Amino acid sequence: MDTELAEKQNTSPTIHMIRKGVAVGFPIMLGYLPIAITYGVLAKQSGMSLTELTLMSVMVFAGASQFMGANMIAVGAGAMEIIIATFVLNFRHFVMSLSFMNRLRNIGLNWKIPLSLGLTDETFAVSSLHTKEANMEKGAYFYASLILTAYLSWIGGSFLGGVLGEIIPAQLSQSMGIALYAMFIGLLIPSVRKQWRVGVVAVIAMLINTVCSQFMSDGWAIVFGTVLGGWSGVFLLKEDAS
Amino acid sequence: MIIAIIIGMAAVTMIPRVVPAFIVDKLQFRDWINRWLNAIPFAALGALVFPGILGVIPGKPLIGLIGGAVAIVLAYVGLNVILVVAGAIVTVFLLTM
Numbered sequence: 001m002d003t004e005l006a007e008k009q010n011t012s013p014t015i016h017m018i019r020k021g022v023a024v025g026f027p028i029m030l031g032y033l034p035i036a037i038t039y040g041v042l043a044k045q046s047g048m049s050l051t052e053l054t055l056m057s058v059m060v061f062a063g064a065s066q067f068m069g070a071n072m073i074a075v076g077a078g079a080m081e082i083i084i085a086t087f088v089l090n091f092r093h094f095v096m097s098l099s100f101m102n103r104l105r106n107i108g109l110n111w112k113i114p115l116s117l118g119l120t121d122e123t124f125a126v127s128s129l130h131t132k133e134a135n136m137e138k139g140a141y142f143y144a145s146l147i148l149t150a151y152l153s154w155i156g157g158s159f160l161g162g163v164l165g166e167i168i169p170a171q172l173s174q175s176m177g178i179a180l181y182a183m184f185i186g187l188l189i190p191s192v193r194k195q196w197r198v199g200v201v202a203v204i205a206m207l208i209n210t211v212c213s214q215f216m217s218d219g220w221a222i223v224f225g226t227v228l229g230g231w232s233g234v235f236l237l238k239e240d241a242s
Numbered sequence: 243m244i245i246a247i248i249i250g251m252a253a254v255t256m257i258p259r260v261v262p263a264f265i266v267d268k269l270q271f272r273d274w275i276n277r278w279l280n281a282i283p284f285a286a287l288g289a290l291v292f293p294g295i296l297g298v299i300p301g302k303p304l305i306g307l308i309g310g311a312v313a314i315v316l317a318y319v320g321l322n323v324i325l326v327v328a329g330a331i332v333t334v335f336l337l338t339m
Contacts, residue, residue, distance in 0.1 A: 027323040052244045059252035083250035094258035099282035101262040112263040119259050128283035175335035181295045182313040182330030188287040189317035201281050202288030209289040225289030233281020234274050
């Protein structure tokens, strides 16, 4: 079907997949830009140079941990302390990557490595809701362009935030804080409508996360919520939900 | 010094992301593990949203909840993700005025 469509549009499957990836990644860009700008502003205030704060976005590419890192640098925390806290906060990506890579079994390791490195909460969520492409011709280009769209907007936004400084009104940037949460909700609800049990899995994960966050760090609480919540899916989701 | 922190943060972020790329090539998972992994996205979305959303406006959890409720309604009626995000931002913006 993919090739048919591509022929109709008179484009190669590669270009078709790239276009599709950029289109599907576009909402992530909208969600990332305000947050990346806010990160840039905050990182600048915490004493990082424009090069350093942009480099962090290039090399780490993980929003929450970059906010935390900038904060910890500002208060003069030690390097080891910051790195360990980052590991704990980002360990959830291991679980997500395992799920994502399991979907990409038909794609070669030469693609899987760069795609796994571009995995964030957002690129994972969006990619996981588009599983068909994994088995299509040139499907790797779909995920690669989706991730690159997100990656470049994250880097660009961070740089912009570092340059602009405090130009955006505080009330607006604060309101933007809801953006990624709303995006996650917007991604989840269509699957819940298709199969209500998906919503049960999500709510179980929420409850486990809430309970766990009472006595452990947020990073581990999210890992437990995701792993145990996902486990409930073994019983709740009989067939392939996506 | 900051550069060293960045390199360290990058390493501990990249390793958990990339290891599964090598693992899945080596292993065949049983059916129930595949189902578990396939349910991970939905569980992750749940865990990422709640309780984090309560902290959108520090000290005012209700604003985050209402923003989330608006997002649920907009998504449920079938609006595009972009409009869902825009609707939630406008809601929170109005509530903090």
